[in-house]
Amino acid sequence: MTQITLVLPFALPPPELAPDLARALQAPALSALLTRTASHTVTTFHPGARALPHELWLARALGLPAGENCPFAVAAMRGFGLDTGDGTWFIVNPAHIEIARSHLSMNDPRRLHLSEPHARALFESAKPYFDEIDKPLLYGDANTWFMRADAWAELDTASPDAAAGQNVTDWLPSGAVAAEYRKLQNEVQMLWFEHPANLARAALGQPPVNSFWPWAPASQRDAPAKPGALASINCPPWLTAATGRAATTAPQFAAAPGSAQQATQLVVGSLGEAAIAADWSGWLMQMQRLEQELFAPLLAALGRGAVSRIDLVLTRRDAQATFATTKMSQRAFWRRPTLNRLLP
Structure with missing residues (x-):
């Protein structure tokens, strides 16, 4: 039974x-x-x-290596029908970070309500910035992109569910290459500041997509x-x-x-x-x-x-x-x- x-x-x-x-x-x-x-x-x-806890449970259920980085990226890419090839991939979620009274806070990505046309426009505008530093970007859907960053394999990341609603400073990716991530993040934030997709979202009363959140690094050895x-x-x-x-x-x-x-x-x-x-x-x-x-x-x-x-x-x-x-x-x-x- x-x-x-x-x-x-x-x-x-x-x-x-x-x-x-x-x-x-x-x-x-x-x-x-x-x-x-x-x-x-x-x-x-x-x-x-x-x-x-539920993310750690899912990692075990999929037979993925243990650890707080939860290497979901390759499993998610396969679900989207994307070729993972070699190297280290991250899930990248478009994000909205806002200034709270005393800290920066990331909104729950579920509440972003990012449309496919706006997501595509933001993705295509940011992609050359990733390509320029040898961090290719692939599109899964409006809320789920993927970045290959072999040199960032040791970046210590947090899941969006763990970071959402918290003081985002405490949850940003950290490690020896974190400064490189922050530089790319700043460039993309400036690019998107007055992007037409964000202006259209503002007209609809929606928050701007003003950042991106990388996490769940994985390679072929982390396949389910x-x-x-x-x-x-x-x-x-x-x-x-x-x-x-x-x-x-x-x-x-x-x-x-x-x-x-x-x-x-x-x-x-x-x-x-x-x-x-x-x-x-x-x-x-x-x-x-x-x-x-x-x-x-x-x-x-x-x-x-x-x-x-x-x-x-x-x-x-x-x-x-x-x-x-x-x-x-x-x-x-x-x-x-x-x-x-x-x-x-």
């Missing part, structure tokens, strides 16, 4: 808000999945880590060692490309778990945008939707024997909680379903 793993980045709320959010959330199926378990583990992480039954829903384009397949919708996945057309490991990215923005009413709405479309149908599939085991991997910036449940575990009627385990 089928075993299902659900990975839910940002499903663990901040400890100071968790009691109130757990009380507000009406999710009996999730409560049963979290409470009536065969095993339950919690792992803590440093809040300043440059890769978040475990391609296969891994899919994603509502995730950033790089993640969907790296997994190699996107599930259609949560309801369709839950309706036929483990069928020939379905992956048995699913990364669900529905909560990231709200959590990073500290939009907890939006987070609750997304959790309620997942309760109806995913948790309840999968709990029913477990009850009728269509699924033998469900593993839930819930994360926040500094913690990961893993829950395993089976049909037998769900018979533990003396364990009253509760969402208290959202409070590790």
